[in-house]
Amino acid sequence: MLAIRGARVHNLKNIDVDIPHNLLTVVTGVSGSGKSSLVFDTIYAEGQRRYVESLSAYARQFLERMEKPDVDEILGIAPPIAIRQKNTTRNPRSTVATATELYDFMRLLWARAGRTYCPNDGARIERDTGDQVADTMLAQSEGSRWYALFPVAAAPTTSAKSEPTAQAAALRDRLFDLRKKGFNRLFQNGSTFEFSTPESLLEIDFSKPLYVLADRIVIRPDSHQRIVDTLEICYRETGEVFFEPAGAPESGARILHFSEKFACKKCGQTAVLPEPALFSFNNPIGACPVCQGFGNTIDYDLDLIIPDPSLSIQNGAVDPWTKPQYTWYYDEDFKPKAKGKIRLNIAYADLKRDEKEFLREHIYNFFREVERKKYKVHVRVFMSRYRAYTQCPACRGGRLRRDALWVRLGDCNIAEVSRMNIARAREFFDTLQLSPEESQIADRVLDEIRQRCKFLNDVGLEYLTLDRLSATLSGGEAQRIQLATCLGSRLVGAIYVLDEPSIGLHSRDTARLIHILKDLRELGNTIIVVEHDPEIMAEADHILDLG
Template identity: 45%
Template sequence: MSKDALIIRGARQHNLKNIDVKIPRDQFVVITGLSGSGKSSLAFDTIYAEGQRRYVESLSAYARQFLGQMDKPDVDLIEGLSPAISIDQRTTSRNPRSTVGTVTEIYDYLRLLFARIGRPHCPSCGQPISRQTVEQIVDQILALPDRTRLQVLAPVVRGRKGEHKRTLEEIRQDGFVRVRINGEIREVTEEIELDRNKQHNLEIVVDRLIVRDDIAGRLSDSVQTALKWGSGIVYIDVIDGEELMFSENFACIDCGISMEELTPRMFSFNSPFGACPTCEGLGTRQEIDPELVINPNLSIDDGGLIPWRDSKSRWLWAMLESVCKKYEIDTAVPLGELPADQVEILLYGLGRELISFPYTNRAG
């Protein structure tokens, strides 16, 4: 069997005229030609058909009875043929997240395979990840520096859409005082309204502690409560430090690194739990090129901000004028002479800071 090429000899399927072809393996190969020249006959009716036929023949007699048997294509020899996948031209998607695996649905089975039989290992030391007991979790927390302030959190909603009113009501009835919703601490007595169409993270603030030698009993009770509400997972939010995660399910005993139990969504780039946090599973990301946005030789009044130069939107101009007024940005000075922090505001905005500005539409 050829290891570096797919060799086809004497292909006569449909309109192929006894051709011999050698196609390199592990490379992107395009078959092109005039209409009726035999492209589909070679790719689909010869190469794919033979690959599918060999695959079906490798199955048991019981399994073969449920699959259609394909005829052997009219060809003398095919060597170096791997299992073949054929994608219908009519089902291709323009979604940038689509791949050969997702279009053929093989990706779904691979995710299930990795989630069900996969064995997690510590990314630091490489040892297999094992479960942690309450005592082990407490010992690791008590190993933090003395006087460390922390919160014991129980994750009850992780990346799920909905208003979660019933969950919040159960938390209130059980006597808890605070929750953390999407990173923000809220009192449970507040009127909490969540967008039902957005994903939310909700954790119960089970306890607030300062690390000392005499808190072991209280800490153990709090950890057990958090594990119960968090389905075996507890977060330790170290004030002015990193957030730690411990699990009754999987954790490295040597390094203390914890993981959630393997689920199919961890292996999906379409899920925020499996996607790259930088590109969000798209493989690309958008960034601002300052040279395409500003002309350093012109002021804002003279059209130095290129996106605003031809804009007739009174809304955009009102917003820009308010920002310039609040941060004392001189609109008559060339942008190249403005302080760097002012240019930063014009390019990237104000972060989470909000400002109000007057705006009157054409209707008054």
């Protein structure tokens, strides 16, 4: 039991109250009776004050200190969480997905189960691990013989700027280093050359690719570990390995190439290995370098510069050139250059494409000229009139660097899913099919995502998109997002205090809200709600009427 004795905060007149734990309590009463004073300024304030005082002195300096409420005694109080009918988010990066911690699980899911595809040819980008290479080799004909090779160096360039002497010296040093490491044979076009017989090295054609013979492998069921060990040796030297079947030039058998580089096998396009940080627009590792993770950039907007396309240039179509201090640019710079290239007496909307391009180029040249004096306040104000936020051309509003947008899961990248509303995203995750290997890694993460989508849907926010900025939410929407977040966090033994959560809700959504409050209660929490709605009062376990 939560026992309050002698509460005198604001309108409270030395009242004593007992509120049962682990039940849904509704506090109601006429306006000015002290409902908020009891719930927020007494219960929440004292619980928060005691919690902060239990922390170390170092931690307390970063937290807001609350005054002790005017009350004789409060017994049985637990750590409180206040969910108010107010949106206090001002972070321009915060979205619905990040505020509910849904995006954290999405980042983990795409990093662990996503597949990276080449933007050039659509081929999958992956690096070859030891087990994958061993499985591929063991799938070859049993008893077949293979040479494991890695390249010494690329063929010498024939450019006029090349220095053959320096290249030969570098190659000689490389061969000497390989011999010191214990490699004894070189390989070229099916022929082997041994360091132990220097005269054979004279037969090498150094204008063609040259390889080191790392091992000879016979495919048998027990060859797995030997293949993995050989692969590690080759990766350590050059990061790649070639398996050439014995007699390949004569038989025409296929040479197998494996690489530890995270790159496309067809075109060589490299990508960043997926990690959770790569999918965070709040992290410099993953944020788009052009818009810094905001999804839009501020630039000059032609719709503001040319507000009325029906006007001709000489009649003032270009608004900044109509200002007295900048008419000189039109008269002295643009007009002389425009002869024969653009018609000045024709409406902008009727100009040809090349004429519009000519005009745009001079408009941007004009603003570059103006920017030279942007240290003056009035110049900065003038420039701001013609600027607007536009979608980032690099990430197209996805907020992430291109490597992150190449990673797909269920044929969607993480930015495309973030643009979905909660109902569509819930359907996407509910129907997402993973391979057995991916399921072992990502099943628990996927369950957390599905639960959070369900909670957001249950509080009636299925129409919000995941990338909706938190600062644009109404107070009621922000409150319900906090409710869904609390339910997803699964805290036990806390006191939740809510301020009229039913305001602005349809009766259908009120039923959903009641269901959420009961779910919080069933987890083992005490729910105290300031409310007047008859439906919520009817479902309460305990009612406290003030006034």
